[in-house]
Amino acid sequence: MIGLPGNIDIPMSQLLSGANKTDWKAFYDNGAAENYLVSYDGSTTFNFKPGKGFWILSKNNINISKDYGPVALSVDNTYSITLQNGWNIISNPFEKNVSWNLIKTINSVTQPIYFFNQGYTQPVSFEPYKGYYFFNQGNLPSLKIPYNPGGVVNQQFKLGK
Numbered sequence: 001m002i003g004l005p006g007n008i009d010i011p012m013s014q015l016l017s018g019a020n021k022t023d024w025k026a027f028y029d030n031g032a033a034e035n036y037l038v039s040y041d042g043s044t045t046f047n048f049k050p051g052k053g054f055w056i057l058s059k060n061n062i063n064i065s066k067d068y069g070p071v072a073l074s075v076d077n078t079y080s081i082t083l084q085n086g087w088n089i090i091s092n093p094f095e096k097n098v099s100w101n102l103i104k105t106i107n108s109v110t111q112p113i114y115f116f117n118q119g120y121t122q123p124v125s126f127e128p129y130k131g132y133y134f135f136n137q138g139n140l141p142s143l144k145i146p147y148n149p150g151g152v153v154n155q156q157f158k159l160g161k
Contacts, residue, residue, distance in 0.1 A: 001054065001056075001116055002053060002054060002129065003092065003130065004068070005091070006050065006069055007069045011048075012046045012054070020040050027054065029088065036087065037055070055131070071094070077146060078147065079093045080145070081145060082141070083136045089134075090133075096128070096149070100113055100123065100124050103143065109137070109140070111135050113132040115132050116133075
């Protein structure tokens, strides 16, 4: 699972080498209870955007060599990831780790995130370039991610000025 940090809106095909279905396959999770994995179809659904993640299987390495600049922060020093009902594959919009406990506190949620690496784990840190499953139990429209310039996993964060 993968996602890219920064202020981006890039078609997946521009970042993956080779041909779809031959050299790589990609999937988006639409959050439905059944038939939830949607195969790559070239639509804008498969654009890398801040906070959006995908399943990608590739025969080749995925090399990202461009900096896309930071996302715009809201007045409370957060960036909001758009969510759908059900399961979401999300990613960190920042290039620094953020404590998942801090994200849970700010958003008043209790759900963990899940990372896949030969099995699912529940990490405590929301890392850039990785995709994570998050179950939107409360049907939130978005999830606020606090900007943490130091990237310190357990740093305290205060909303507002």
